[in-house]
Structure formats: structure tokens, C-alpha cells
Amino acid sequence: MTSLAPSPEIEPRAGDTPVAELRALRKCYYKPDGSVMVEALKGLDLVIHRGEYVAIMGSSGSGKSTLMNILGCLDRPTDGAYLLDGEDIGGMSDETLSVYRGRKIGFIFQAFNLITELTTDENVAVPLFYQNVPKRDRLTRAAEMLGLVGLGDRLEHRPRELSGGQQQRVAIARALVTRPVVLMADEPTGNLDSTTGKAILDLFDRLHADGMTILMVTHDDNVAKRCKRVVRLSDGLVESDVRR
Numbered sequence: 001m002t003s004l005a006p007s008p009e010i011e012p013r014a015g016d017t018p019v020a021e022l023r024a025l026r027k028c029y030y031k032p033d034g035s036v037m038v039e040a041l042k043g044l045d046l047v048i049h050r051g052e053y054v055a056i057m058g059s060s061g062s063g064k065s066t067l068m069n070i071l072g073c074l075d076r077p078t079d080g081a082y083l084l085d086g087e088d089i090g091g092m093s094d095e096t097l098s099v100y101r102g103r104k105i106g107f108i109f110q111a112f113n114l115i116t117e118l119t120t121d122e123n124v125a126v127p128l129f130y131q132n133v134p135k136r137d138r139l140t141r142a143a144e145m146l147g148l149v150g151l152g153d154r155l156e157h158r159p160r161e162l163s164g165g166q167q168q169r170v171a172i173a174r175a176l177v178t179r180p181v182v183l184m185a186d187e188p189t190g191n192l193d194s195t196t197g198k199a200i201l202d203l204f205d206r207l208h209a210d211g212m213t214i215l216m217v218t219h220d221d222n223v224a225k226r227c228k229r230v231v232r233l234s235d236g237l238v239e240s241d242v243r244r
């Protein structure tokens with residue numbers, strides 16, 4: 001069985017260190033003149049523990065994508081603290097943060113974001129290039145991960161030769177190949193029909209059962225039902241936070 005344990009080169013953390021901890025987090029978007037256009041997150045507190053399976057819900061404009069982009073280190077908060085696996089990202093340079101992000105987070109986009117010119121295994125191997133893994137090991141690890149998501153027989157295909165669900169599985173393999181501590185996704189089934197979406201969610205359920213921490217934004221109650229915790233946002237704040 002392919003290991004999903006975090007890379008051995010990453011210093012192990014104490015088992016109870018939260019994967020993500022947000023304290024009084026604010027995010028403003030600004031107008032060109034420097035004045036605040038929108039305060040999208042208004043002082044939000046949230047702690048995500050190892051092994052959790054969390055849905056982030058809320059109406060359109062409530063701040064879900066803004067929150068996910070900050071959690072995924074694609075954007076920085078205006079104010080407040082974000083500790084990712086115990087480290088405060090606030091003091092990190094952009095370069096340090098990008099390396100740290102690459103080690104800790106696997107991120108899945110609604111639109112897959114695969115590179116059209118590359119084959120399936122080359123796509124999955126891309127994050128390992130940035131971690132200076134030798135080329136042969138990159139492709140071996142990519143093939144292992146593609147086997148895990150059920151695409152071991154599609155290594156040579158290009159994205160356009162795959163179905164939507166297969167493309168999303170390639171994106172999931174790419175997110176997992178670095179053995180991150182958390183898998184994050186903004187509407188991962190949003191571009192898929194319901195049957196294909198269900199297959200992706202079955203895969204998430206399996207990853208969760210193997211101990212992966214999963215955090216995803218969804219509009220869909222049927223998607224959220226699978227998660228063990230539902231965090232609902234309203235107007236830039238946590239409105240409710242329910243575990244089951």
C-alpha cells in the first residue's frame with residue numbers, strides 16, 4: 001500500500017499540534033485608492049486538528065473561498081494569525097512560505113488546473129520537481145499515487161484524453177504526491193456530474209479512513225453529509241461549527 005504518511009524529511013510534530021489554527025483572522029480587499037472595498041473575513045477563529053474531515057459551508061459571498069485561499073497560503077491575511085502545522089506563517093518571506101506550503105498542503109482546485117502539454121504521470125510529478133526529488137523517483141512516486149486513485153493504467157494520457165472525474169483524480173494524486181499533512185479543496189466536485197462527483201467523494205472517504213486531514217468548501221449538503229465536521233460561515237464569521 002502506498003504510504004500517505006507525511007514525508008520523512010519533514011520534522012515530525014507533536015501529535016496534538018493543530019494542522020491549522022486561525023486567530024482573529026481578518027481579510028480585506030482594497031480599492032485602487034487604498035480604501036477598504038470589502039472586509040471578507042471579520043476576525044475569525046478556527047482550529048483544525050489532525051485527521052479531521054471538515055466541510056466549510058455558507059451562502060455565496062460569505063467568505064469561503066477567501067478563507068480557503070488563506071488556509072492554502074495562496075493569499076495572506078490582513079490581520080490576525082495563521083499557524084500552519086504549528087508555525088506562524090505571518091513572519092515568513094514569500095519564498096519560505098511557498099516552500100513550507102509545498103511540504104504541508106495538497107490543494108485541489110474546482111477546475112483541476114492540470115498542465116495540458118504534460119502526461120498524467122508528469123502532471124502528478126510536478127510538485128516533486130520543486131522539492132528537488134530526482135527525476136526517476138518523481139515518476140515512480142507519481143505512478144504509485146496514480147495507482148492509489150485508480151489511474152495506474154492512464155500514466156501516458158494527456159488531460160484532454162481523460163474524463164472530468166479522471167482529471168480530478170489526477171489533480172488529487174498531484175496534491176497527495178508530496179505526502180502533505182492536509183488536503184484542501186475548494187468545491188472539488190463542482191465541475192463534475194453527480195455520479196463522477198460521488199466517486200471523488202468515495203476516494204476522500206478512503207483517504208480520511210487512512211488518516212488524512214481533509215478540508216473542503218462545498219455548497220452541497222450531500223457532500224457535507226460525508227464530513228465529520230461542518231463549519232458554516234456567514235458574512236465573514238463562523239456562524240456554526242458542528243461535529244458529528
Ligand SMILES: Nc1ncnc2c1ncn2[C@@H]1O[C@H](COP(=O)(O)OP(=O)(O)OP(=O)(O)O)[C@@H](O)[C@H]1O
Nearest residue numbers: 029037038040058059060061062063064065066067
Ligand atoms: N479579489 C477580490 N476583490 C474584492 N472583493 C472580493 C475579492 N474576492 C472576493 N471578494 C468579496 O469578498 C466576499 C467573500 O467572497 P468569497 O469569494 O470568499 O465568497 P464565497 O463564500 O467563496 O462565495 P461563493 O459561494 O459565491 O464562491 C464577497 O463579498 C466578495 O465580493
Ligand SMILES: [Mg+2]
Nearest residue numbers: 064065066186
Ligand atoms: Mg467561492
